[in-house]
Amino acid sequence: MVNTGAMPDPHYRNINAEMIPVVYDPAILYKISSREPQLAHCQKCNKYVQTTVKYEIGTGTLISSTCMALFGALACAWIPCCINDLKDAVHYCPVCKGMVGKKKFIVN
Ligand SMILES: [Zn+2]
Numbered sequence: 001m002v003n004t005g006a007m008p009d010p011h012y013r014n015i016n017a018e019m020i021p022v023v024y025d026p027a028i029l030y031k032i033s034s035r036e037p038q039l040a041h042c043q044k045c046n047k048y049v050q051t052t053v054k055y056e057i058g059t060g061t062l063i064s065s066t067c068m069a070l071f072g073a074l075a076c077a078w079i080p081c082c083i084n085d086l087k088d089a090v091h092y093c094p095v096c097k098g099m100v101g102k103k104k105f106i107v108n
Helices: 059-070
Strands: 039-042 047-050 052-056 088-092 099-103
Touching: 039 099, 059 088
Parallel strands: none
Antiparallel strands: 039 047, 052 088, 088 099
């Protein structure tokens, strides 16, 4: 098959493509994005660490409790305070024990 120039040959389409360097930004790579321990950059001790996670009562937990109370389950309004999935996940550095970041339950 002869390439007439109307349609570029798909096998050679990228042969003259401009080489664009790929920049890996540590701020994006190690951004706190999980509720589980993850790799992150600690700004306090300037190291890349596997974080430890503690679950703390946050705004989302209180909203859940309030909703349960408003919809008739006043006696069960304390339950969200005992469920880790309804709390904020706070990431700590295992080296310096400083807070690295937070993944909130509802609003982040
Ligand atoms: Zn640290």
